[in-house]
Amino acid sequence: MNLTEKNRTTVGIYGQQYTIIGTESTSHIREVASIVDAKMREIRSNNPSLDTSKLAVLTAVNTVNEYLKLKEQYELLIKNFNN
Amino acid sequence: MNLTEKNRTTVGIYGQQYTIIGTESTSHIREVASIVDAKMREIRSNNPSLDTSKLAVLTAVNTVNEYLKLKEQYELLIKNFNN
Numbered sequence: 001m002n003l004t005e006k007n008r009t010t011v012g013i014y015g016q017q018y019t020i021i022g023t024e025s026t027s028h029i030r031e032v033a034s035i036v037d038a039k040m041r042e043i044r045s046n047n048p049s050l051d052t053s054k055l056a057v058l059t060a061v062n063t064v065n066e067y068l069k070l071k072e073q074y075e076l077l078i079k080n081f082n083n
Numbered sequence: 084m085n086l087t088e089k090n091r092t093t094v095g096i097y098g099q100q101y102t103i104i105g106t107e108s109t110s111h112i113r114e115v116a117s118i119v120d121a122k123m124r125e126i127r128s129n130n131p132s133l134d135t136s137k138l139a140v141l142t143a144v145n146t147v148n149e150y151l152k153l154k155e156q157y158e159l160l161i162k163n164f165n166n
Contacts, residue, residue: 028148033144040143053135054139057097057099057142059139060142065111070154071153074160077164
């Protein structure tokens with residue numbers, strides 16, 4: 001998300017307010033925030049002793065992991081598409 | 084990442100150690116961790132006053148945002164593939 005662009009959306013994630021500035025629409029930012037919030041609560045339910053910071057790092061780890069898997073599928077699909 | 088599976092990998096992210104347990108290979112987990120670490124440092128460089136917890140949440144926000152964009156492209160590609 002580019003922090004120099006126009007839309008300014010305040011969202012609540014895991015009990016904390018964040019103002020996100022970017023080119024994305026407010027509804028998109030709210031969707032992203034609600035996914036992050038839900039993921040943090042899900043990871044928390046499996047690891048109740050984690051503090052917010054570790055919980056957020058593990059949420060990022062989880063999402064990057066899913067991103068890389070999707071990217072692999074995406075590249076495979078492009079490869080098949082071109083053949 | 085499934086926390087009940089076999090591989091156990093300890094990685095350093097933003098100066099903190101995390102043990103990730105899952106079905107993914109150690110090299111994959113290390114790649115994921117290094118992406119998260121790099122993202123946190125990148126966001127930090129643009130927002131030096133953020134504490135680790137907010138930094139990690141914004142890293143998760145950033146990653147979910149990229150994931151959703153890729154998912155959109157992926158679904159579009161599948162749609163074109165089927166037509």
